[in-house]
Amino acid sequence: MRLDKFICHAKGITRSECKRLLHRGMVTVNQEIVKNPGLKVSSSDDVVLSGASIQRFEDIYILLHKPPGYVCSHLDDGAPSALNLLPESFDAFKAKLSFAGRLDADTTGLVLLSTDGQWVHRVTSPKQKRSKSKQYRVTLARSLLDAEARAVESGLILKGEPTPTRPCVITLHSDTQCDIELSEGRYHQVRRMFAAVGNHVDALHRFAMGNIRLDDSINPGAHRPLTQQEIEFFNND
Numbered sequence: 001m002r003l004d005k006f007i008c009h010a011k012g013i014t015r016s017e018c019k020r021l022l023h024r025g026m027v028t029v030n031q032e033i034v035k036n037p038g039l040k041v042s043s044s045d046d047v048v049l050s051g052a053s054i055q056r057f058e059d060i061y062i063l064l065h066k067p068p069g070y071v072c073s074h075l076d077d078g079a080p081s082a083l084n085l086l087p088e089s090f091d092a093f094k095a096k097l098s099f100a101g102r103l104d105a106d107t108t109g110l111v112l113l114s115t116d117g118q119w120v121h122r123v124t125s126p127k128q129k130r131s132k133s134k135q136y137r138v139t140l141a142r143s144l145l146d147a148e149a150r151a152v153e154s155g156l157i158l159k160g161e162p163t164p165t166r167p168c169v170i171t172l173h174s175d176t177q178c179d180i181e182l183s184e185g186r187y188h189q190v191r192r193m194f195a196a197v198g199n200h201v202d203a204l205h206r207f208a209m210g211n212i213r214l215d216d217s218i219n220p221g222a223h224r225p226l227t228q229q230e231i232e233f234f235n236n237d
Contacts (some may be wrong), residue, residue, distance in 0.1 A: 018037065027049050029047055063111075101123060126184060132183075142200075
């Protein structure tokens with residue numbers, strides 16, 4: 001891990017604040033003053049800031065099953081934050097957690113959170129490959145016609161946007177229920193795509209992002225840590 005990232009995570013300070021401390025010679029690594037923020041440090045290194053040893057901070061990677069009525073925000077913005085679903089043992093880390101792909105209050109399902117900002121960026125980057133897609137279960141207000149499904153799959157111009165949506169894949173389960181697989185993440189995209197063909201989404205549930213799937217063992221409101229394989233999937237572009 002980079003020295004500046006290590007210090008920022010451990011002390012809860014910004015990257016610019018960390019650089020000022022390094023420039024002033026306030027940081028030593030293995031008893032030597034270090035001013036290079038990009039120096040790689042490991043768990044065996046002794047990092048000291050202003051005379052006090054810094055305990056190594058391990059990044060957290062979480063899958064959360066978000067129930068309806070919660071927002072993906074650090075603030076209770078008209079509804080309680082999904083962070084409130086995490087137990088008290090996470091209280092010291094909640095301010096450092098970022099949402100890797102948000103859901104609106106009415107949408108349920110898989111939400112990823114991490115203290116690793118670079119990993120969150122890779123998960124949410126619009127340049128992500130198709131293999132890093134998102135999958136949703138959609139319940140519609142009325143039957144989806146074949147022509148409407150083909151239009152959604154082919155790509156649509158959404159109101160206020162100059163470019164069409166990327167091609168996607170729809171799998172029908174019934175006249176009013178389907179799965180949709182997207183390779184991008186625009187604002188309220190699924191709801192807006194079906195509205196564009198004259199339908200309405202009654203219920204929306206995300207059950208997969210890339211290789212990470214929400215299985216039946218994770219109840220609404222519950223969470224689990226990601227496996228190393230799940231974490232590394234988004235590191236391999």
